[in-house]
Amino acid sequence: MDAEGLAGLLSAEGQELLGTVAGVELSTATELALNNRLRRAYPASMVAAALELTQLRARARAKFDRADHMYLTREGLEQASAEHISAHRTRRYDPYGTVADLCCGIGGDLIALAPGRDMLTVDRDPLHLQMAALNAAVYGAASVRTRCEDVRESDLAGVEAVFIDPARRHGGKRALRESEPPLIWCLALAERTPAVGIKAAPGLPREAAPPDWELEFVSVRGDLKEAALWSPPLATVQRRATHLPGGHTLVSDAGPAVACLAPGAYLLDPDPAVTRAGLVEELARALGAWKLDPEIAFLSLDTHVSTPFARLLRIEESLPWNLKRLREVLRRLDVGAVDVRKRGSAVDVEELRRRLKLTGARRVTVALTRMNGKPWAFVCSDP
Numbered sequence: 001m002d003a004e005g006l007a008g009l010l011s012a013e014g015q016e017l018l019g020t021v022a023g024v025e026l027s028t029a030t031e032l033a034l035n036n037r038l039r040r041a042y043p044a045s046m047v048a049a050a051l052e053l054t055q056l057r058a059r060a061r062a063k064f065d066r067a068d069h070m071y072l073t074r075e076g077l078e079q080a081s082a083e084h085i086s087a088h089r090t091r092r093y094d095p096y097g098t099v100a101d102l103c104c105g106i107g108g109d110l111i112a113l114a115p116g117r118d119m120l121t122v123d124r125d126p127l128h129l130q131m132a133a134l135n136a137a138v139y140g141a142a143s144v145r146t147r148c149e150d151v152r153e154s155d156l157a158g159v160e161a162v163f164i165d166p167a168r169r170h171g172g173k174r175a176l177r178e179s180e181p182p183l184i185w186c187l188a189l190a191e192r193t194p195a196v197g198i199k200a201a202p203g204l205p206r207e208a209a210p211p212d213w214e215l216e217f218v219s220v221r222g223d224l225k226e227a228a229l230w231s232p233p234l235a236t237v238q239r240r241a242t243h244l245p246g247g248h249t250l251v252s253d254a255g256p257a258v259a260c261l262a263p264g265a266y267l268l269d270p271d272p273a274v275t276r277a278g279l280v281e282e283l284a285r286a287l288g289a290w291k292l293d294p295e296i297a298f299l300s301l302d303t304h305v306s307t308p309f310a311r312l313l314r315i316e317e318s319l320p321w322n323l324k325r326l327r328e329v330l331r332r333l334d335v336g337a338v339d340v341r342k343r344g345s346a347v348d349v350e351e352l353r354r355r356l357k358l359t360g361a362r363r364v365t366v367a368l369t370r371m372n373g374k375p376w377a378f379v380c381s382d383p
C-alpha cells in the first residue's frame with residue numbers, strides 16, 4: 001500500500017468498503033470473485049488496497065488485540081513489536097509525561113506508549129508515520145505529534161524520555177552492525193535525554209551494553225523474542241530475563257558460585273532469555289539447583305519445582321554418550337519417538353534419529369550435553 005492507497009481507504013467510501021470486506025475469510029478462490037464484485041462499485045486500486053489491508057489485519061491479530069482497526073503494511077507489521085511486549089516495556093516510562101518514540105514504524109510500540117502521554121513520534125517513512133498515528137488513536141492516544149524526518153535531525157527539546165527501535169534485519173550478531181541508526185548512535189541519545197530505552201535483536205552480545213545500563217532479554221512462552229537496553233534512569237539491575245505473558249522476571253544478583261555435582265532426579269533446561277542474559281547461576285541459586293558442567297546451562301536438582309524460567313524434566317537414565325548404549329536404553333524403555341535437546345553437543349540430530357531406528361510406544365526427551373567435559377546423554381520424561 002502507498003500513501004494514495006491509504007488516503008483512499010480513509011475516505012468515507014474507503015471506510016464503507018473496509019466495513020464490507022471486514023470479517024470475510026479470504027482464500028485464493030473467494031478473493032477473485034469478491035474482487036470482481038467489489039470492482040463494480042469501487043475503484044480497482046481501492047479494492048486492492050482494502051483486500052490487502054484486510055489480509056494484513058487478520059495476520060496482525062497474532063500481535064495486536066485491535067488489529068481489525070489498524071492500518072498496516074506487510075513490512076511494517078513484520079517489524080512491529082507485539083502489543084504485550086510493548087506494554088511490558090512501557091511500564092518503565094510511567095514517571096514520564098512527554099516521551100519520544102524514534103523510528104516508530106507502524107506504531108507497535110507507540111500504541112502502548114502514547115495513551116495518557118504527550119508523544120513525539122518520528123520516522124522517515126511517511127506512510128508508516130501516518131499509520132502509527134492512526135493506530136495510536138485506535139488505542140486511545142490523544143496527543144501524538146508526528147515528524148517525518150531522519151531521527152538524527154530530531155529536536156528532542158522538552159522530551160523527558162526516549163524509546164528507539166532502530167531498523168534491523170533478523171540475523172543475530174549481524175544486527176549490531178546493521179541497525180539503522182547504529183547502536184552506538186542510539187546509546188549516545190542518553191547524552192541528550194538521560195532516560196533512553198533501545199529495542200535490540202535477541203542476538204545482541206552482552207558486552208554491547210555499557211556497564212551502567214540494564215540489558216533485558218524477553219522470551220514469550222519460551223521463545224526468545226528480543227533484547228532491550230535501558231539507560232541508568234530506566235535501569236534497575238544490570239541484566240534481566242523476562243518471561244511473557246506472565247511478566248515473570250529474573251535479575252542479576254551476585255552470590256556464591258554454583259557447584260558442579262552429579263545429576264539428581266530432575267534436569268532443568270533454562271529459558272533462552274535466562275541463558276542469553278547470563279543468569280543461569282542466579283536461576284540455580286533461586287531454585288537450589290546445581291550445575292552438571294562449568295560451561296553448560298543444564299541444571300539439576302532432586303526436588304520437583306515449578307518455574308517459568310526453565311523446563312523441568314525427570315531423568316530416567318543418565319549415561320555417557322554412546323549411540324549403541326543409548327539405543328539399548330531407549331528400546332528397554334519402550335521408546336518410539338524422541339525430542340532432542342542439545343547443549344554443548346555436536347551430535348547431528350537427524351542422523352541420530354535415523355540411526356536409533358526406534359519402534360516403541362513412548363515419547364521421551366533425550367538431552368545431549370557434556371558432564372565434566374565428557375559427552376553425556378540423559379533420557380528424560382515430563383515430571
Ligand SMILES: C[S@@+](CC[C@H](N)C(=O)[O-])C[C@H]1O[C@@H](n2cnc3c(N)ncnc32)[C@H](O)[C@@H]1O
Pocket residue numbers: 076079080081082102103104105106107108109110122123124125128149150151152165166167168180181
Ligand atoms: C523496526 S522498525 C520500528 C518498529 C516499531 N517500533 C513498531 O513496533 O512498529 C524501524 C523503523 O525505523 C525507521 N528508520 C530507520 N532509520 C531511520 C532514521 N535514520 N530516521 C528515521 N526513521 C528511521 C524505518 O523507517 C522503520 O519504520
